[in-house]
Amino acid sequence: MATETLTLGKALNTGLRRALETDPKVIIMGEDVGKLGGVFRITDGLQKDFGDQRVIDTPLAESGIIGTAVGLAIRGYRPVCEIQFDGFVYPAYDQIVSQVAKMHYRSGGRLSIPMVIRIPFGGGIGAVEHHSESPEAYFAHTAGLKVVTCSNPQDAYVMIQQAIASDDPIVFLEPKRRYWEKGQVDLEAPLSEAYPLHSARVVRPGTDVTVLAYGPMVRTCLEAATAAAEDGRELEVIDLRSLSPLDLRAAYESVKRTGRAVVVHEAPSNIGLGAELAARITEECFYSLESPVLRVTGFDTPYPAARVEEEYLPDLDRVLDAVDRTFGW
């Protein structure tokens, strides 16, 4: 296994490059994706190497990005659209939920929209408003879309390629505050043998409490697990990876063993992913649960000013607090 140490951002960049090489129909489009390489440099160098017909700087209009990408998809292209920040995807919402999500269904399966919508999401980088949102529920609630997110460089590298290769329209959420974190990436392993895109993964086995997280919160939960272990409590941490469809096989199996579950995400609690996870786990593991499934999430306020985001976002302490509460129930 020939691995390299890459940041999560560089792993995405490398995955995109690989996708452009593999399939001439793959194109990248978005604001500033060309010479600038995107504000996070995820498309760095790609326009230089693949030309401005494959890596397209678009006018500043998100509905336009997604809407024209639909047309390009009908023409046979595989557009990878970058939305610059989470908070700027909403102008494209109509095209995403009414067109991208429904085209295959409406056409009786005659049309497919093999589009990937890349969105850097989540907080923790001290940004101004609209730059730290977690809109995953808006997409995962929408039938016809699939939604995935990665938590580490290896997954970033593989999952972006899998998403591009998939004929389903996929919202690909990138944990922006983890862009700079490094990890080993196997650049050689064939994509066909990779771990399936829509499968969750146990990233730390444990026996006492099942902790479910995705994207930026996976690392937070792993740190919580390390801290808990020092206190003698073994958390099993599951990285969901696919937010729609959810893969809860591992979660059910785990909760049936542990009897306790904590769900962690940055997005507000009310009608978020955590609610769905709690509802399904409760239904499936009703007789195993020693405590209700607890949620550790952002609060139900707009994303607050950066100087209080640390208190807004779930952190190690809040995860451990919830773990404690599952024992105190």
Add this chain to the structure above:
Amino acid sequence: MATETLTLGKALNTGLRRALETDPKVIIMGEDVGKLGGVFRITDGLQKDFGDQRVIDTPLAESGIIGTAVGLAIRGYRPVCEIQFDGFVYPAYDQIVSQVAKMHYRSGGRLSIPMVIRIPFGGGIGAVEHHSESPEAYFAHTAGLKVVTCSNPQDAYVMIQQAIASDDPIVFLEPKRRYWEKGQVDLEAPLSEAYPLHSARVVRPGTDVTVLAYGPMVRTCLEAATAAAEDGRELEVIDLRSLSPLDLRAAYESVKRTGRAVVVHEAPSNIGLGAELAARITEECFYSLESPVLRVTGFDTPYPAARVEEEYLPDLDRVLDAVDRTFGW
């Protein structure tokens, strides 16, 4: 009590008329709300009586409707915006979630946006695509918005006035397939003494299972309760009325008595209101539950062709089936 028999649609129309009379700052705006009176005639006659400065036919652009209404609100108006159908609200999504929802917060409380966004929602009328959607989760998940819906003419009449009088931005969902259903409406009772806008209501007391519904599904659940009673099972039906914030006091009290709960809505199941209700009820009533909270909802597909919508939508049988399952757990 001087009551009149009105359809739900006419009750809304009368409530809007009352609001226009009460406060000169109230204005109505939307597509075809003037001479046509809206495609469902909810604004029938209002432009004739209040003029085209108070009841404004707008250009065909939903983002424009909501965006200009924000400016009108900053200027001191109280805009009541009509979105013609559920499926056409998405072009306005950015203005709703990034501007309407956040303006009060962003401005440190200095600005308020006392806007009502009226949306006929839900299916069951044999319509073509985009005309039968249930987008409530998209709004209820959004901090800064409140979301309400009515299930009968009396509530329609009162709640629309309460929503307009409130300084909070409110998405007001109208159960379009119930527009033509009649009920007694008390037109005289003062608004100040009315049942609070954001409170749920037990619409049928019962002892065996708690059934939670809202909007168009309330009647379906009441019919199910009648049918169940014939089989000797007493369903307690709660009309949620407010979808954000949720008022679950009555639900908790009820489930602690019944030990069983079924949640019913038309929207797809995945990350819908039902998930939140299940999660919270489970957390609050953990030791009372005899079975997990079950959900009866639309399926996780785009809204299907009209000729199969009867099978897509929850109906009496599916509610009763879920009730049965709570006993078989």
Add this chain to the structure above:
Amino acid sequence: MAKGDPGGTTRSRRPAPRSKKGAAGNPELVQLLTPDGERIDSATGPDGTEYRVDFTDEEYRGLYRDLVMVRKLDAEATALQRQGELGLWASLLGQEAAQVGSGRALRSQDMAFPTYREHGVLYCRGIDPIMPLGLFRGVDQGGWDPNEFKFNMYTIVIGAQTLHATGYAMGITMDGKIGTDDGEAAIAYFGDGATSQGDVNEAFVWASVFNAPLVFFCQNNQYAISEPLERQTRVPLYQRAAGFGFPGVRVDGNDVLASYAVTRTALDNSRHGQGPSLIEAYTYRMGAHTTSDDPTRYRIASEVESWQAKDPITRVKAFLEKQQIADAAFFAEVDEQARRESVHLRERVLNMPNPEPVTMFDNVYPNGSPLLDEQRATFNRYMESFEGSAH
């Protein structure tokens, strides 16, 4: 007229009678056939482009046949809706010329992106006219293969398809399929109301910036449901184009010849690499917005009458008669064909099967989803539980 390219053949042509000079016409409204059936030799657009057509008699008769056919089939659909066989119908009544003219101007390689009202264009593309009735009956959401017929699905969300058309046209350029007579072009249909939508204006931006081979074809039928044109603009719509950097032209949308000429020119310009343009087809919605609508609430009878005098079919008939291109037998034969096909349409609609409920779980994702598999299975078990019961 069969699917094909009228005006592209070399058979003997009837030169347009010189009854009116185009130069004398209104540069603000390209017209080649007056409401009285007078042929205008050529007409000049606002940017000086000369428009003319050069049809054989057979082609003229073919256009007439198209117009009569699409009106008759449309009327049948309206009747079917009245009788409860369709949930809704959006009639094209009054807009036949704009649709047949532009529809016939498309070459076989061109791709069209319709709204929900382009039954006439659909017909010209050779699609079975029953197809859209499935959508309005509620048995499916559109039955034809967009790629086979180069005619995309109907789009109900106002304006959304203009961006799809723009992207598609960008793809034509990326594929190198412009610059020759065989080049491809796309056409985006939309209404006057749609011009207010952000999406349509974004499509203008994109088409311009990427010089997309795309014709924006706006049928200005004077209304967006109840709202008259003045709710969308205070200047003629075709003028919108200039500010985005491409030409705009207004054509008499009740004149099938002018609609053809203007669209053909615009498409050919696009396919040769000259980028996008906007056509405003000035027409009138003679009927209700849809069968759910009641236009008496917002417009007066005299307005409708004044437009009746500009009927798109009457003028072609008058022209064919005056020029002796067609005789009574021909008109009778066309009427008879229309009658036959509409009866046939009706029969087929009445026999359209309802979909199996379980098919609602199909085609949500190309690759499927375990969640849906589970829901489908549960649904099947649930439905089976009723079998044999009184339910």
Add this chain to the structure above:
Amino acid sequence: MAKGDPGGTTRSRRPAPRSKKGAAGNPELVQLLTPDGERIDSATGPDGTEYRVDFTDEEYRGLYRDLVMVRKLDAEATALQRQGELGLWASLLGQEAAQVGSGRALRSQDMAFPTYREHGVLYCRGIDPIMPLGLFRGVDQGGWDPNEFKFNMYTIVIGAQTLHATGYAMGITMDGKIGTDDGEAAIAYFGDGATSQGDVNEAFVWASVFNAPLVFFCQNNQYAISEPLERQTRVPLYQRAAGFGFPGVRVDGNDVLASYAVTRTALDNSRHGQGPSLIEAYTYRMGAHTTSDDPTRYRIASEVESWQAKDPITRVKAFLEKQQIADAAFFAEVDEQARRESVHLRERVLNMPNPEPVTMFDNVYPNGSPLLDEQRATFNRYMESFEGSAH
């Protein structure tokens, strides 16, 4: 210059030196002061409007002072960001004239809707320049009262504020506050990139249809982050207006006098009931898009240099010197004031307290919410659980 109306007083005025005739100027670019500091008497816009200004010496000096002040305060903010005191800063460097010119053209009753870069306009509205630093430091999301200063909150979502401005302006009309000299008007600021957004074009539609008293003020600084103007349009932006039915004009945005004149005229037209108009202030973003940006990746040094020659402050200084309106003492005093105020700004920023975390639950709803009350209470209990602990 204090908040007020330069050009509205009756003190002795210095007639513009007749060095250049406006008629000889470029109708595609309204200019009243050349980069060399030559005054142009009057300039004609594309629709024939004559633009001129008529300032007292004091007013000229006041404009200079404004320009220097806003540049200096902006530079201080950039420095604060570099030192980690702000999370981000969007500099106005190079756009001072467009902002001060238009900002001073506002009358006290007029309402402005900025983007995130209008620190110069904010300054002209009399708002404490520390206010936007709270947003960029992350201690709040905007600190001033929009109604008190008639200057709305900053808007980061591109284009959204143009619709707010349109609605506000519709409200002016509904309130009957147009038609006289006391009439009100609104102004919407946005960038070249923003012109591609649906919202901005919808605002054009609405403003036109409702004849709203609104000035669209587009600062075309040639870039949307890394994307040059050609990614948004292939014709000059001011031409966009005509297709929506209202006038557009391009002004030298590095010329504070022309920016003032054009904006003043447009606002006055609006307040007198003549509806909307579009101003394209042709300028250049001399610095990075924000402090996060690296412009060397996408533009060449020579381009920046060529614009340096058109600096908005240098030309005013040259003019004041040449015309002996100001002397060295004056320039020194202005520099000194700017230095003092920027030091003061810095001190105050360093002392800006962080918000109490629990305040994040405030102001979500005017009427509150039980869900938030619960979350606030839980949060407080949770925070208290750490008190006295090592955490």
